[in-house]
Amino acid sequence: MGRQTAAQMPFSKIYPLLVNKAVRKGRAKGEVDEVIRWLTGYSQGEIDALAAGEGSYAAFFENAPRMNPNREKISGTVCGVRVEAVEDPLLQEIRRLDKLVDELTKGRPLDAVLRA
Numbered sequence: 001m002g003r004q005t006a007a008q009m010p011f012s013k014i015y016p017l018l019v020n021k022a023v024r025k026g027r028a029k030g031e032v033d034e035v036i037r038w039l040t041g042y043s044q045g046e047i048d049a050l051a052a053g054e055g056s057y058a059a060f061f062e063n064a065p066r067m068n069p070n071r072e073k074i075s076g077t078v079c080g081v082r083v084e085a086v087e088d089p090l091l092q093e094i095r096r097l098d099k100l101v102d103e104l105t106k107g108r109p110l111d112a113v114l115r116a
Contacts, residue, residue, distance in 0.1 A: 035110075
């Protein structure tokens with residue numbers, strides 16, 4: 001079997017990785033959830049259901065109720081890749097969420113992470 005891309009993986013496999021990354025650095029699961037709600041417009045109940053389901057990470061973004069227009073303000077690098085330079089729209093959304101979680105793990109205040 002070939003290697004899965006992140007977009008093909010189930011959200012239920014990605015979500016715990018995002019939460020664990022933040023928790024290891026002293027942040028709370030609730031903060032990761034707030035970042036996801038801010039970015040995608042999902043409710044907490046919807047996030048919980050998606051985290052327990054089998055839908056792909058791509059479907060998670062493609063079916064988001066309301067992508068936040070302020071997400072365009074997210075810039076910087078994740079794993080050496082500039083978020084704003086990613087040409088594929090789906091991969092750019094994936095990188096944006098990665099960048100927000102990275103900012104949390106680096107101790108940035110939640111209101112600054114959310115571009116409030």
